[in-house]
Amino acid sequence: MSQEQVAKVARYAGDGHWFRGATHTHSTASDGALPPAEMHRLYGEAGYDFLFLTDHDVTSDLESLGGPILGLNAAELSQAPGEPHYHLLAYGISRQVPRSLALPEKIEAIHGEGGLAVFAHPYWSGTPLDYFAGQDIDGVEIYNHAANWLNGKGLSLPHWETLLQDRPFLTAFAGDDDHHQPHEPALWRRAWVMAKARTLDKPSIMESLRRGDFYATQGPRFESIDLDGDAVRIRTSEVREIRLVGRGSAGKRLITPDPEATFTGAEFSLKGWNGFARLEIMDAQGRLAWSNGLHRPEA
Numbered sequence: 001m002s003q004e005q006v007a008k009v010a011r012y013a014g015d016g017h018w019f020r021g022a023t024h025t026h027s028t029a030s031d032g033a034l035p036p037a038e039m040h041r042l043y044g045e046a047g048y049d050f051l052f053l054t055d056h057d058v059t060s061d062l063e064s065l066g067g068p069i070l071g072l073n074a075a076e077l078s079q080a081p082g083e084p085h086y087h088l089l090a091y092g093i094s095r096q097v098p099r100s101l102a103l104p105e106k107i108e109a110i111h112g113e114g115g116l117a118v119f120a121h122p123y124w125s126g127t128p129l130d131y132f133a134g135q136d137i138d139g140v141e142i143y144n145h146a147a148n149w150l151n152g153k154g155l156s157l158p159h160w161e162t163l164l165q166d167r168p169f170l171t172a173f174a175g176d177d178d179h180h181q182p183h184e185p186a187l188w189r190r191a192w193v194m195a196k197a198r199t200l201d202k203p204s205i206m207e208s209l210r211r212g213d214f215y216a217t218q219g220p221r222f223e224s225i226d227l228d229g230d231a232v233r234i235r236t237s238e239v240r241e242i243r244l245v246g247r248g249s250a251g252k253r254l255i256t257p258d259p260e261a262t263f264t265g266a267e268f269s270l271k272g273w274n275g276f277a278r279l280e281i282m283d284a285q286g287r288l289a290w291s292n293g294l295h296r297p298e299a
């Protein structure tokens with residue numbers, strides 16, 4: 001059964017709170033400048049609610065450290081010898097995943113622990129998209145701030161969109177890829193996710209990420225996204241553009257003609273909509289946020 005034949009239900013529905021999470025960070029366990037506990041402290045002071053520490057080919061152990069905010073174990077896995085270059089974020093795992101495993105085996109190992117496998121910075125890696133197209137990944141990192149700083153290849157929206165053609169429920173992540181090196185200033189607090197969850201604990205956050213009840217952002221906020229029949233109603237922080245984006249050229253937009261003006265909501269009709277539908281917002285500084293597709297498979 002293809003994913004499109006699965007019954008769809010609304011994402012973002014129901015009660016919950018929004019929690020801010022760092023999805024891509026490094027420490028002295030790989031090529032980062034600061035020890036894990038120091039990264040944990042910094043992100044707590046910066047107002048985050050949870051933090052994935054994603055060192056290269058090393059599964060972190062933030063969960064046993066304790067700390068000011070929810071620390072979650074993770075890793076960033078590299079390609080095995082003979083494979084094309086890629087990085088794969090593994091969220092919510094506790095065991096080491098050997099680099100020697102090929103991509104499908106890595107994904108299987110991650111899922112075997114109840115974790116999530118997310119294709120990191122595909123534009124920057126230059127991974128042939130075909131290599132990921134048939135794989136059972138859970139999401140794509142559509143914005144990576146360090147990649148943007150390195151050579152302008154931070155935004156991988158077309159990669160996600162291409163994979164969405166066959167997998168309309170695939171989710172979108174954003175992260176700093178913060179190594180906190182002294183020669184890399186201001187490479188943090190630029191991209192994160194907001195997860196809607198009942199409580200701030202590992203099961204609730206992982207469930208939120210698994211269901212796609214989160215959005216990726218450079219700053220602007222979705223306050224609520226409500227589907228009511230064919231209508232989608234959106235409330236946001238102060239923004240200048242709200243876009244409904246679909247397959248190919250399908251799209252609608254609300255844009256203020258006054259360059260100084262902002263607004264905080266929109267309503268669109270999904271009547272006759274074919275394929276995935278997702279939302280983008282842009283604030284007065286040009287910063288973006290991206291919802292996941294507005295539907296997910298029925299559990």
Ligand SMILES: [Zn+2]
Pocket residue numbers: 076087120121
């Ligand atoms: Zn990477």
Ligand SMILES: [Zn+2]
Pocket residue numbers: 024025026054076177
């Ligand atoms: Zn990284």
